[in-house]
Amino acid sequence: xxxxxxxxxxxRDGPEARLASVRASIADAARSAGxxxxxxxxVVVTKYHPASLVRELAALGVTDVGENRHQExxxxxxxxxxxxxxxxxxxxxxxxxxxxxRRYADVVQSLDRDSVxxxxxxxxxxxxxxxxxxxxxxxxxxxxxxxxxxxxAVEAMVERVLRTGTVRLRGVMAVAPLDEEPRRAFARLxxxxxxxxxxxPGATDISAGMSGDHAEAxxxxxxxxxxxxxxxxxxxxxx
Numbered sequence: 001x002x003x004x005x006x007x008x009x010x011x012r013d014g015p016e017a018r019l020a021s022v023r024a025s026i027a028d029a030a031r032s033a034g035x036x037x038x039x040x041x042x043v044v045v046t047k048y049h050p051a052s053l054v055r056e057l058a059a060l061g062v063t064d065v066g067e068n069r070h071q072e073x074x075x076x077x078x079x080x081x082x083x084x085x086x087x088x089x090x091x092x093x094x095x096x097x098x099x100x101x102r103r104y105a106d107v108v109q110s111l112d113r114d115s116v117x118x119x120x121x122x123x124x125x126x127x128x129x130x131x132x133x134x135x136x137x138x139x140x141x142x143x144x145x146x147x148x149x150x151x152x153a154v155e156a157m158v159e160r161v162l163r164t165g166t167v168r169l170r171g172v173m174a175v176a177p178l179d180e181e182p183r184r185a186f187a188r189l190x191x192x193x194x195x196x197x198x199x200x201p202g203a204t205d206i207s208a209g210m211s212g213d214h215a216e217a218x219x220x221x222x223x224x225x226x227x228x229x230x231x232x233x234x235x236x237x238x239x
Contacts, residue, residue, distance in 0.1 A: 015060070015232065015233065016060055018232075018233065019044075019057065019060055019231050021230075022214075022227055022230050022231050025215065026218065026225065028215075029214065029215035029218040030218055032215075033218050033219045035218065040223060040224070040225060041064055041223060041224045041225070042225055042227060043064040043065065043066040043088050043207075043227070044057055044062050044064065044228065044231050044232065045065075045066040045067070045068070045226050045228035045232075046065055046076070046228070046232055047067060047072070047235060048236045048238060048239065049236065051075075051076045051080055053232060054076060054080055054083075055080060055083065057231070057232075062085075063085060063086055064088060065085050065087055066088040066090040066226050066228075067089060067090065067091070068089070068091025069091055070093075070094075070100065070101055072239075073089060073101070073104065074100065074104055077104035077105075086107065087104055087105045087107070088106070088107040088108075088109055089108045089109065089110065090109045090110060090173075092110055092112070092147045093108065093110050093116050095113070095116045095119040098116055098119035098120055099120075099126070102130055102132055102166075106132060106133060107133040107135070108134045108135070109134075109135040109137065109173045109207050109224075109226075110173065111134050111135060111136050111137060112136070112137040112139075114160060117157070117160050117164060117167070118160075118164075120132070120134075120164050120167050121163075121165070122166060130166075131167070132166070132167060133167070133168045133169075133170045134161060135172055135173040135205070135207050135224075136149060136154060136158055136161060136169070136171075137149065137172075137173045137174065138172050138173070138174040138189060138192055139151075139174070140174050140176065140180075140185050140188060141177045147175075148174060151188070151192055154172070154192055154195065154196060155195065155196075158196050158199050158203070162199075162200060169202070169203040170203055170205040171193060171197075171203045171205030171206055171207065171223070172189060172192055172196055172205075173206075173207035173224075174186075174207075175208075175210070176213055181216075182213035182216040182217070186209070186216055186219075186220035186221075186222065189206060189220070190220045190221050204223075205223040205224060206220075206224070207224035207226060208220070208222040208224075208225075209222045209226070210226055211228060211229045211231075212230075
């Protein structure tokens, strides 16, 4: 979210100090919301950063890493295969890349189109594919060009995911619109999450909240935070 005015300025400390600061902020927000920090998974998004930074973060206790470009994610996962990391694919996914992503990603957080969901279904060449976790991405804006399913189409998408048999539905994911107060947007997502859980009782997770709005997301029940810049530092230019 380059240019997002909600993003805090990042100081010049190293990743250890930034990670400690974010963890403290998460703990404070959880306490304010009357929640346990143990309920919240921190996914560090390392887009454009080298695998060496991921290795450094892993040494600091980071277990969940997010990427939103297939080629970059695939290369990093291969280079860091010796680490016990959970890889989250958080970017918009092309259906033709879905099976390749499944080879290294443990979680896909951007299920938002029929073609993408269907691409994870078993085929004759892959009758028993690897099962992964998945989140249905919800579009909280009025812009149909943004990634995500419109709220009134969420139930149909959930049913489609459940039919694949190869995606273990975890819940919903969304990005707060830039022109709306984040907590209000996340409150709407929380309501959508309740509708999903009525169909799939085990799919109660909510992936919401980034560097600039994770406290608001925690207040509205987020179980997964996708935080990049506040931990990794300013993002390098695209390779």
